[in-house]
Amino acid sequence: MTPAESRLRETLCELAASLYQRGLTHGSTGNISARTPDGGLLVSPTGSxxxxxxPARLARFDDRGRQIDGDPPTKEMALHKAFYDTRDGTGAVVHLHSCHSVALSMLPGQDPDNFLPPLTPYAIMLLGKVRLLPYFRPGDAAMGDAVRGLNGRRAAVMLANHGPVVAGKTPETACNAIEELEATARLALMLRGQDPQGLTAEQVADLITVHGISWE
Known part of the structure; x- marks a missing residue:
């Protein structure tokens, strides 16, 4: 094992532990993966x-998608692989069962094409538009098909009644972005029914232009 892969294994476990300790996922829920320097993947094990x-038990895949080491991977492999295969520059994918985003996905009136309301600039900057996908049985390969159908246009999706999934260039950026998704969902629930003053269309357009955000 190279020093770079060893560091990546430690990073994935440290980030996952931080998310768990702060209640952003619970029990044996959630999964995380990252691209290795040689083009393979490290993936959290199923039921973990x-x-x-x-770090030593993460599922390890080679650059041809064959598992070569570690425990059996998460049953959501199709979901992770869909992001790696369709979205250029994806270096990590994280999926949580975070409570506020799941709760928001269950409420009526959500826009499937743009799940998060424009409350703060940070969700727009880190996530772009978040697509709300319908409910799928956990482990259903159709989740991967739904992500593939987006043709790499979205870095983040929300699985209704299940949880968010975010792709990033690094494990750190993916985790930062999914935390922003959960924080924005929490704000939306806190402000529900209170007619909050969110960002205007002009302010959103300014963020898109200044930060070169894809808004398809």
């Missing part, structure tokens, strides 16, 4: 807890 991941 983010609070207790072992």
């Amino acid at each position: 807890s983010f609070g207790r991941l072992d």
Whole structure:
């Protein structure tokens, strides 16, 4: 194992533990993966807890998609692979069962094409538009098909009644973005029914232009 891969294994486990300790996922929910320097993947094992991941037991895939080491991977492999295969520059994918985003996905009136309301600039800057996907049985390969149908246009999706999934260039950027998604969902729930003053269309357009955000 190279030093770079060893560091990546430690990073994935440290980030996962931080998410778990702060209640952003629970029990054995959630999964995380990252691209290795040689083009393979490291993936959290099925049934594992983010609070207790072992760097040595992460599922390891080679650059041809064959598992070569570690425990059996998460049953959501189709979901992860869909982002790597369709979105250029994806270096990590994280999926949580975070409570506020899941709760928001269950409420009526959500825009499937743009799940998060424009409350703060940060969700727009880190996530772009978030697509709300319908409910799928956990582990259903159709989730991967739904992500592939987006043709790489979205870095983040929300699985209704299930949880968010975010792709990023690095594990750190993916985790930062999914935390922003959950924080924005929490704000939306806190402000529901209070007619909050969110960002205007002009302010959103300014962020898109200044930060070169894809808004398809």
